[in-house]
Amino acid sequence: MAEVIVRKPRPKHLNLMQIRLPLPGIVSILHRISGVALFLCLPLILWLFGASLGSQEDLDSFHAIFDFSLAGLPIVKLVLLGLLWSFLHHFCAGIRFLLLDVHVGIELPAARMSSVIVLVVSLVLTVALGVLIW
Amino acid sequence: MVKRLVVGAHYGFGDWLLQRLTAVVMALYTVMFAIRLSMLTSYDVFAWYDLFSSGMMRFATFLFFMSLFYHAWVGVRDIFMDYVKPISVRLTLHAVVAFLLLGYAGWAAQILWRL
Numbered sequence: 001m002a003e004v005i006v007r008k009p010r011p012k013h014l015n016l017m018q019i020r021l022p023l024p025g026i027v028s029i030l031h032r033i034s035g036v037a038l039f040l041c042l043p044l045i046l047w048l049f050g051a052s053l054g055s056q057e058d059l060d061s062f063h064a065i066f067d068f069s070l071a072g073l074p075i076v077k078l079v080l081l082g083l084l085w086s087f088l089h090h091f092c093a094g095i096r097f098l099l100l101d102v103h104v105g106i107e108l109p110a111a112r113m114s115s116v117i118v119l120v121v122s123l124v125l126t127v128a129l130g131v132l133i134w
Numbered sequence: 135m136v137k138r139l140v141v142g143a144h145y146g147f148g149d150w151l152l153q154r155l156t157a158v159v160m161a162l163y164t165v166m167f168a169i170r171l172s173m174l175t176s177y178d179v180f181a182w183y184d185l186f187s188s189g190m191m192r193f194a195t196f197l198f199f200m201s202l203f204y205h206a207w208v209g210v211r212d213i214f215m216d217y218v219k220p221i222s223v224r225l226t227l228h229a230v231v232a233f234l235l236l237g238y239a240g241w242a243a244q245i246l247w248r249l
Contacts, residue, residue: 032213039206042238050245052179053186059179091164094157101154 023115030119031093034086041083081130088129089122153208156201163198192246199242203235 021029038045051062068076096114099105105114170191174181185191210231218224 032209035206035209036213039210042206042234046238046241046245050241052182053245091161095161098154098157 022112023119024111027093027096027115027118030089031097034090034093037086038083038090041079044079045083077134081126081134084129084133085122085126088125089118092118092122149208149211153205156205156208159201160198160205163194163201166194186246196243196246200239203239203242207232207235 048062048065051058051065054062065076066080067074096105096118099114100111105111170185174185186195211228214224214227214231218227
């Protein structure tokens, strides 16, 4: 009696566009992306911080950079808004990871719930602080 | 069963732990900073100057920056280890990032103490 092993063709989703990450996965990759963004923009952040605490001349160039716009787009402000979100997401997701490290909320429903909380809280805070600072 | 050489374990454990400790330092600083900002009576450049004029605030901010740079070092190095396979490229990137962060540390100190 011949037996045939039928192998189900398994999908190999190495295509980034086809991978559907679960919510905790999305929080995780955004944690990484926001970290990279913050790292890459460290010179800008340090420069702005230094200028904000500098002389009158430094303050003038601070405002010039802060209000710099290209083709009507306040490009620096938009970058800083992105960085604000990056910081807030990194902060919230980081606290979630620290809690997971000490085994708080590691059950799947709790982990999903905390992912939603991280995404929502960081976005809401970004909008609120963004409006305040703009 | 995977045969693994585990001589001298705790590879990377120190960095893993420091990544978390620095995260806690930065989180505490962030909360403290937010509270102090919300307690300001005016929002102008003088209040901003004043905020950073105390020795404690400079000390705390410097600690924040040092934590930030070490935290960034561990994070960026992990990312290179994940995505950059050729050892020569990886080593070069590691060196560039390490020296950048050292430079940033000097820059941060200069900003805080030249006031």
